[in-house]
Amino acid sequence: MKELVIFDLDGTLLNTIADLGIATNYALKKMGFPEHPLSAYPAMVGNGVKKLLCRALPSGFDNDDTVAELRTYFKEYYDEHSADHSVPYPGIPQLLENLRDKGVKIAVASNKYQEAVEKLIGHFFPNLEWAAVEGQKEDVPVKPDPSIVFDILSKSPTPKATVLYVGDSGVDMETARRACVESVGVTWGFRPMTELKEYHADHIVNTADDIFELVNREY
Structure with missing residues (x-):
């Protein structure tokens, strides 16, 4: 798990x-x-x-x-x-709550500037505890550089074999690869499935429930 x-x-x-x-x-x-x-x-x-x-x-x-x-x-x-028209994707709020209830830590790694990331997370998910909420910061390279993942792991030490990185783009899949963690590409985002395949996503999912199943899978 x-x-x-x-x-x-x-x-x-x-x-x-x-x-x-x-x-x-x-x-x-x-x-x-x-x-x-x-x-x-x-x-x-x-x-x-x-x-x-x-x-x-x-x-x-x-x-x-x-x-x-x-x-x-x-x-x-x-x-x-920033939140005028933005909405969580279907199933995401429930997925995050299910992960919390199961004791799985959650974190955010975004190329959006830090202030905006914190504001959006606080607005849409105010009742969740996050292991880390990381956005773009001065003097820290943006994804696909893996520094943001390493920052998260420094704040919440976790064996890489027990980490999933979830994103919608080739940038995300490459970030996970460089950080040596397992990648999950989602098909509901801004990029086509062909890009996720091109960047060698370890898994490609169509629903939030699929992510929960991957978390629970015994390896």
Whole structure:
């Protein structure tokens, strides 16, 4: 049985794409750049806000100064509206409660900036105890660098053989591989199943219940 489950946030625990897209469009409009349909944003997210903004900008405009200014406008909007349209995916609240009741530790590893991660987790899952809630921090490399997983394991020491890492993208599967922990790709997120297969997910699941079954599996 697994002792710790580490979850990605966007596209795994929460469907946040509308709020991310609206905040990005707000920032683009503020600076006079063209906006994107919300349907375009699933392909842009996954590597942190800086990379999202780089991808949203027209070609040739993704320099450091422009991205930094765009990020200021993004945060201005997103800090106030991050939960306007975001919702947990079906079965996720019950899964987290079931893991808690079974004594399995849970943690979050996200490329979203730390303040926003803490706010969303506190808003949507206020009654759960987390072993760690880790977002993007200054001077810490973003996923797929495994540092975020190592930070979680330093706060909640757990044998790697008893850890599951759950995410919706190739970035997540690569993070788990580099951290030498078992990976679970979910099909309800922002990326297609083909990407999960391409990045060699150890397991691919279609429902939250499937994750609970993997946690309980005897190895």
